[in-house]
Each structure stands twice: as structure tokens, then as C-alpha cells.
Amino acid sequence: xxxxxxxxxxxxxxxxxxxxxxxxxxxxxxxxxxxxxxxxxxxxxxxxxxxxxxxxxxxxxxxxxxxxxxxxxxxxxxxxxxxxxxxxxxxxxxxx
Numbered sequence: 001x002x003x004x005x006x007x008x009x010x011x012x013x014x015x016x017x018x019x020x021x022x023x024x025x026x027x028x029x030x031x032x033x034x035x036x037x038x039x040x041x042x043x044x045x046x047x048x049x050x051x052x053x054x055x056x057x058x059x060x061x062x063x064x065x066x067x068x069x070x071x072x073x074x075x076x077x078x079x080x081x082x083x084x085x086x087x088x089x090x091x092x093x094x095x096x
Contacts, residue, residue, distance in 0.1 A: 004077040013085040018086050028073030028080050035066045051090050057083045
């Protein structure tokens with residue numbers, strides 16, 4: 001079973017993910033994305049869905065027109081885990 005990150009591990013992980021912010025409820029990290037239009041935003045979500053399914057680790061997210069809000073947390077760990085950090089890095093790679 002994967003464990004929740006310690007405070008030090010969390011700080012190190014977030015140093016590499018400057019666009020992601022910590023959230024308390026649920027205990028995890030969050031990021032807001034804005035795209036030119038709905039199709040681009042939905043395409044981004046589709047690419048994330050494929051990654052999430054392969055990793056068996058699914059984000060909490062919402063989409064309104066050109067905006068996508070994502071929160072990553074590991075419910076089984078009771079908060080932020082390495083799986084969330086890895087998913088955040090994979091999401092960031094999609095923006096390249």
C-alpha cells in the first residue's frame with residue numbers, strides 16, 4: 001500500500017511542481033488550466049484520462065468551457081502520495 005507523503009517529502013515534491021498548490025480538503029495538490037476553447041480543454045482531459053487509466057490513479061476534476069481544474073489525492077493513503085506527484089509530472093509533460 002502506498003503511503004501519504006511526509007511534510008518534508010511534500011515540500012520537495014512541490015518544489016518541482018511550482019504551478020500546483022496544496023489543498024486541505026481533500027489533502028492533495030491542485031492546479032487550474034485555461035485553454036483557448038472547449039475542444040482544446042476537452043482534448044487535454046482526454047489525454048489525462050488515458051494516463052490515469054493506465055496508472056489506475058484518477059484525478060478529481062471539473063471542466064467549464066475552456067477551464068480545467070484538477071485535484072490529485074490518494075484516498076487509500078489519506079492524502080498526497082507519490083502517485084499524485086507522478087501524475088502531476090505526467091500532466092505537466094502533456095503541456096510540452
